[in-house]
Amino acid sequence: MKNFHPVEELARDERFVRTPLFDPTDKRRATDVDNDVRSRLHPLDEAAPEGARSLMHGIFMGEIQALEGAGRTAWDFRDDGETPYQLLLDMARQCWDEARHVEISVKLMDHMGTHIGEFTETTFLYEAACNPDPVLRLCGVNRALEGLAIDVFNTMRNFGMEGEDPVMSLAEDWMLSDEVTHVKMGSDWLRRMTESDPQRRENALMFQRTVDKLFSLQGLRGESEENPIQLARQFRRLSGFTEEEIDEVAGVAREAMEEAYAQHSAQG
Amino acid sequence: MRSIRRRADVPVTVTPDSFEYVDYVHEEIQILAEECARDAGLPDDANIHVDVVESSPLGRVKLEEFSPGPPPTIHLRVEGGAFENLKAPRQFDAVRCRESLGRFFFRLADALDQGFDFDGEFENLPVPRQVAWDVYALGRMNNKGYKVSHDRWLYLFRNRHGFTDDSDLFFEKLWKGDELTWAEIKGESEKLKSDEEIKAASSRRGTAAARAGRAG
Numbered sequence: 435m436k437n438f439h440p441v442e443e444l445a446r447d448e449r450f451v452r453t454p455l456f457d458p459t460d461k462r463r464a465t466d467v468d469n470d471v472r473s474r475l476h477p478l479d480e481a482a483p484e485g486a487r488s489l490m491h492g493i494f495m496g497e498i499q500a501l502e503g504a505g506r507t508a509w510d511f512r513d514d515g516e517t518p519y520q521l522l523l524d525m526a527r528q529c530w531d532e533a534r535h536v537e538i539s540v541k542l543m544d545h546m547g548t549h550i551g552e553f554t555e556t557t558f559l560y561e562a563a564c565n566p567d568p569v570l571r572l573c574g575v576n577r578a579l580e581g582l583a584i585d586v587f588n589t590m591r592n593f594g595m596e597g598e599d600p601v602m603s604l605a606e607d608w609m610l611s612d613e614v615t616h617v618k619m620g621s622d623w624l625r626r627m628t629e630s631d632p633q634r635r636e637n638a639l640m641f642q643r644t645v646d647k648l649f650s651l652q653g654l655r656g657e658s659e660e661n662p663i664q665l666a667r668q669f670r671r672l673s674g675f676t677e678e679e680i681d682e683v684a685g686v687a688r689e690a691m692e693e694a695y696a697q698h699s700a701q702g
Numbered sequence: 703m704r705s706i707r708r709r710a711d712v713p714v715t716v717t718p719d720s721f722e723y724v725d726y727v728h729e730e731i732q733i734l735a736e737e738c739a740r741d742a743g744l745p746d747d748a749n750i751h752v753d754v755v756e757s758s759p760l761g762r763v764k765l766e767e768f769s770p771g772p773p774p775t776i777h778l779r780v781e782g783g784a785f786e787n788l789k790a791p792r793q794f795d796a797v798r799c800r801e802s803l804g805r806f807f808f809r810l811a812d813a814l815d816q817g818f819d820f821d822g823e824f825e826n827l828p829v830p831r832q833v834a835w836d837v838y839a840l841g842r843m844n845n846k847g848y849k850v851s852h853d854r855w856l857y858l859f860r861n862r863h864g865f866t867d868d869s870d871l872f873f874e875k876l877w878k879g880d881e882l883t884w885a886e887i888k889g890e891s892e893k894l895k896s897d898e899e900i901k902a903a904s905s906r907r908g909t910a911a912a913r914a915g916r917a918g
Contacts, residue, residue, distance in 0.1 A: 451789040460791060462723050462759045462782070477861035478829050478903055481762075484858065547853030553788050596903075597861045 437510045438564060441557050444502060449551030455558050475589060475662050477597030485662065486593055487546045491553040493586060494539035496579075500616075501532035503563025503575050511568045521568070521627075524619045531612040538605050545601050562645055569627050573638040576620025578645035581670060581683070583613045585655055588666035614673045621674030646686045653691035657684055661691070711736035714750040723756045724782050724792045731785065734799050741846050742807035744814070747773040752803065756782040763802055765825050770814055778806060797849045801840070804848055808839035812884070820884040828900050830862040834876060834891040841879035852877065863894040 446452075475482045508525035511517035543549060562574035587610040594602030628635035650656070655663040665687060670680050714735040719728050735752050744750065748771070761784035767777035784802040787795035812818040812835070822831070837859055840850045856873055863869040872890050876882070 453791060457791060460723075460759075462757050462792075476903070478900060480829055480832075483861040487854070487857065544853075545857070547851055547855070547857040551789070554791075597865070599860070599865050601865070 438566065439502075439506055441560050441564065444499075444557070444560065446555070451551070451554045453554040453556060455556045474659050474664060475593045477593065477599075482593070482662075483597075486590065487543075487548045488553055489586065489590065490539065490543055490546055491548055492556075493583075493590075494536065494543060494550070495555045496559050496583065497532055497535040497539050499557065499560040499563070500575070500580070500583075501529055501536060503560055503571075504528040504532060506563060507568060507571055507575075514568075517568050518627075521623055524623070528616055528619065531616070535609050535612065538609060542602065542605050558649070565641070567634075567638075569624060569634060569638045570641045572620045572623050573642040574645045576616055577624065577675075578642045579649065580613055580616040580620065581646075581673070581675070582649050582655065582663075584610065584617060584669045584673065585663050585666045587613055588669055589663045592664070610669065614669050617670070617673035617675070643682070643686065646683055647690060650687040650690035653687075653694040656687040656691055658691075661687070712739035712744050712746055712748060712750065714739055714752060716752045716754065718754065718756070721754075721756050724786070724794070726754070726756065726782070726785060726794045730794065730796070731799060734796060735803050738800055738804040738807045741843075741848075742804065742811040744776075744807055744811050745773065749773060749775045751777045753777070753779050754782055754785070755779060759783045759786070761786070761802070763806055765806065765810075768810065768813070768824060774810075774814055776810055778803070800848055801843070801850055804843045805836055805839050808842055809835055812839070818882075818884055822884070822888075828897060830895040830900065831888055831891050833859055833862045834872075834887050835884075837873060837876040838879055838882055838887060841877035844877070845879055863891065866894075869894055 475486060477483060504525045508522045508529065512522060540550065559575065559579050562579055563571055565571040565574055587606050591603050591606035591610060594600075594604075594606060624635065624638055628638065653661060655661055655665060657665050665680070665684055667680055670683070671677075675683075711733075714732060716728055716732045716735060721728070731752070731754065735750070739748070739750055753766070758781040760781045762781045763784055764779045765777070766779045767775060769775045780802060785794055785799040787793040787798070809824075813820045813824060827835070837855055840855055844850050844852070855877075856870070859873045859876075860869055863872065872894060875890075876887070
């Protein structure tokens with residue numbers, strides 16, 4: 435089996451259609467920041483349950499890629515002479531969790547009246563898991579993207595609770611607890627592996643910031659009523675984020691929101 | 703496959719004549735709209751206009767103008783995403799076009815039907831009432847052979863009426879689509895999700911949720 439499996443070669447059947455996250459040829463307004471469109475997900479909002487269906491499909495695709503990414507990390511650095519065996523075991527454990535999440539997600543999709551392949555797949559998560567440095571890979575995937583997963587699962591759990599949907603709220607709660615562990619793994623390994631290499635730590639955190647900015651998705655995530663995905667401060671604390679680090683993610687999200695507003699104004 | 707225009711279709715005008723942002727065809731939308739208007743039972747002399755806002759990838763449909771006439775006047779503003787293929791960005795999806803337009807046309811035909819006896823504001827209904835009426839429209843479309851997703855709408859309905867057996871029973875009654883009146887739809891919807899509950903949920907969330915509890 436080869437190292438560093440390219441994204442183009444991920445195994446998918448005919449149900450899966452891949453699209454880029456951003457299409458520069460699409461001249462339509464990329465986002466609508468009107469208050470009546472962008473708001474925290476709530477079951478009584480006109481568009482929220484439909485948005486939740488689409489988000490659930492995105493979660494399902496993310497779980498598949500998280501499984502593939504953690505599997506690759508366990509394999510790609512197996513004998514590089516530097517990566518601790520315990521880190522590889524953590525990645526193997528994460529694969530176990532992600533495989534379970536894929537199965538839960540398929541059942542949740544069925545519950546929500548959607549199915550595998552109703553929506554397209556973007557491969558950003560796996561692409562972040564292709565970094566040749568295992569520390570950057572863990573920062574991009576386990577801290578940035580699994581951190582986003584904490585925010586998404588907490589948002590969906592609250593959405594289920596507000597709609598009194600026991601299937602959604604419990605399933606998301608179970609997955610959320612695993613995500614906290616995955617982010618904590620990323621936080622712990624970042625600190626341990628860069629203890630005597632501050633430059634490498636800075637590079638890894640820079641990579642995380644880039645990924646965080648990219649996936650604040652023009653105000654999709656944040657802490658106001660206008661953000662469909664809410665930043666989950668409490669669970670981020672549990673996963674090893676310091677208060678300053680959480681503030682930084684919140685700041686990046688605010689910046690993304692302001693940029694979206696500016697873009698919206700410029701487009702008239 | 704393109705639809706073939708039938709004589710009994712109700713005339714509908716569609717704008718724009720050509721599309722720049724998306725790969726849609728004016729004539730195809732017009733043909734589908736006319737079929738939907740006919741199947742919904744809208745009168746032949748109705749003035750129906752569909753304005754497609756192709757610059758928006760969102761999928762909202764808004765009734766801009768409605769007067770019962772006779773002849774009735776209907777003006778729908780449809781964001782381009784409502785007709786978009788979910789797996790092929792900017793490409794047209796006839797199934798989604800039929801569902802988006804048919805859902806409105808069936809409800810508008812109800813609103814014109816004296817037997818249905820609609821007494822609210824079409825565009826200002828609380829979301830649960832609107833969704834209950836949507837399901838009644840979609841169930842009839844399903845009976846006429848339109849491709850609509852029962853499970854998708856069950857989920858959208860449960861979110862607004864509860865994940866309970868009573869809610870599911872009401873859904874199936876609406877989906878069966880059998881000569882219901884507005885009073886029956888509204889009354890059963892209110893039993894499952896009262897105006898007070900909707901207002902309380904809205905006030906807990908503040909202004910962003912205000913429209914969920916709009917009067918109707």
